[in-house]
Amino acid sequence: MKLESWFFEGLTGEIVTPKTPGYEESRQEWNRAINKFPLVIVYCGDKQDVANAVRWARKRCVPIRIRSGGHHYEGYSTGNCVLVIDISRLNRLELDREKNLLRMEAGAKNTAVYDLVGSNGYAFPGGTCPTVGVSGFTLGGGWGFSSRLLGLGCDSLVELELVNDQGKLIKANKDTNADLFWACRGAGSGNFGVVVGMTFQLPEPHNPTVTLVQFFYVGTTKDKQANVMDIWQKWLPDLDPRMTVVASFYNAEGEGLGIFARGFFYGTPAEASALLQPFSAVEGYREELEESSFLEAVKKVEATYPPSEKFKSTGRFVQRIYSGKELSNIADLVQHPAEGSVYAAVSFYAMGGAIESVGKRDTAFFFRDARYILGIQSVWTDDCAAKVNREWVQERFQSIKPITRGSFVNFPISNLPNYEREYFGGNAPALNRINRKYDPFNVFTFPQGLK
Incomplete structure (x- = not known):
């Protein structure tokens, strides 16, 4: 115990080690499929605790990971034998x-x-x-x-x-x-x-009025998914910027194939309904439009999230219109979920509008001209299903990679060759120069960090 006290000398805040009660809970990420064992977790109560942790890690040559919400899809906010600087208590x-x-x-x-x-x-x-x-x-x-x-x-x-x-x-x-x-x-x-x-x-x-937009289809088939996807890709470029939605084509345990979309429209339900009319051309269309304050709409969305999940999820940027054959191939991706999957989906996150109004060189976020993000996800509950579900997502990622350009860094995927270029496009060289300037000794590293 004296040796441990000496080793962690210099750290401040609440210090959690494998010998500390509560370590098992503290090491968990929101994605419970991530199973890592940090050397030490420091819950920082102020900025000085963060500074002390960085200096301690440099002195001890211990890798650093940074965690706020613990939602990194691939678990890069934690790791084995690392120092996790947890800033969740810095929340004023x-x-x-x-x-x-x-x-x-x-x-x-x-x-x-x-x-x-x-x-x-x-x-x-x-x-x-x-x-x-x-x-x-x-x-x-x-x-x-x-x-x-x-x-x-x-x-x-x-x-x-x-x-x-x-x-x-x-x-x-x-x-x-x-x-x-x-x-x-x-x-x-x-x-x-x-x-x-x-x-x-x-x-x-201005206490904005928000319509919580939701639409779905009764009796979904693969052909219907492809048809709705075709409407989506032609509808989105001219969409009123007050509307942002994500549409998911899924295959769920106990339900089968489905289509569900959700988002916000900063306007009235009547206006939202008019914008959504192209989707009603496909049989089985249903919409739910609820007007409320911004905060009330947010709370309704938040209530749909579970306290944690086991999943693998990723996303790529789409810049063009797909052919009928390509749409059929994308719909194919969810027809046969991995063994043990309780929810498998291909999702479409609308871009354009104000996103595109900022130049791709004006911030480090390069892929401003994308029409939408194409996401792939699988969720499971049994740990025994983790490997096959991860492989299922990885295989489908490889199938969409040739028809997309660039990966969204907030929807990352491990084992991605040339990941700096994939995440940051033409901004990658400048980012590496800036990283060498501000972190010349690579104090802040993780599996897909700038080098």
């Missing part, structure tokens, strides 16, 4: 109503941010899952149900605070460390340092 929020600014510590979750801004009449371009950390979401770009109107999460970011490789606190904005600020808007997750504070410019408060 401050609303500046005079300047319409949200200042937050970087461990804040979607649900807490929504509660604050929504109750004060603001909208916020955050994510959909309540327990996702806003910092991880934003630093990877950040797609959500307001993105086509308000932009990606990173587009509203105006300043950040970061603990660098020396354990020093620095700021980055358009005037100070501007290159670092540029890089963190789309490529900041786990790279460059530990982000501990963020400031967002909010839209003017």
